[in-house]
Amino acid sequence: xxxxxxxxxxxxxxxxxxxxxxxxxxxxxxxxxxxxxxxxxxxxxxxxxxxxxxxxxxxxxxxxxxxxxxxxxxxxxxxxxxxxxxxxxxxxxxxxxxxxxxxxxxxxxxxxxxxxxxxxxx
Numbered sequence: 001x002x003x004x005x006x007x008x009x010x011x012x013x014x015x016x017x018x019x020x021x022x023x024x025x026x027x028x029x030x031x032x033x034x035x036x037x038x039x040x041x042x043x044x045x046x047x048x049x050x051x052x053x054x055x056x057x058x059x060x061x062x063x064x065x066x067x068x069x070x071x072x073x074x075x076x077x078x079x080x081x082x083x084x085x086x087x088x089x090x091x092x093x094x095x096x097x098x099x100x101x102x103x104x105x106x107x108x109x110x111x112x113x114x115x116x117x118x119x120x121x122x
Contacts, residue, residue, distance in 0.1 A: 006114035010068050014058025021051025036093030050074055065115040068108055075105040
């Protein structure tokens with residue numbers, strides 16, 4: 001992946017993160033029911049706010065690498081939370097969400113590596 005493709009990929013991640021984060025922040029109960037994550041509106045609002053905090057850097061940051069790395073880290077943290085929910089509530093839906101987040105993180109790793117290569121070039 002070249003540097004321009006990596007920047008576009010980061011922007012696509014930002015464009016996907018924007019509506020997801022907004023929905024989670026503004027309607028956590030509805031999102032929780034739809035995804036079968038249980039009744040955890042405060043935790044979901046925190047997740048939505050964290051998602052939205054990353055959007056400006058993903059879409060328009062001069063350096064996208066730190067924002068993509070933060071996105072990947074947040075995905076891992078959310079996946080861990082979903083795994084905790086699955087264990088504590090005996091619900092399989094959070095396990096599915098955790099798996100999807102880890103797949104997204106693996107895909108993001110390609111972009112992160114390309115952005116890192118680009119930043120190391122003289």
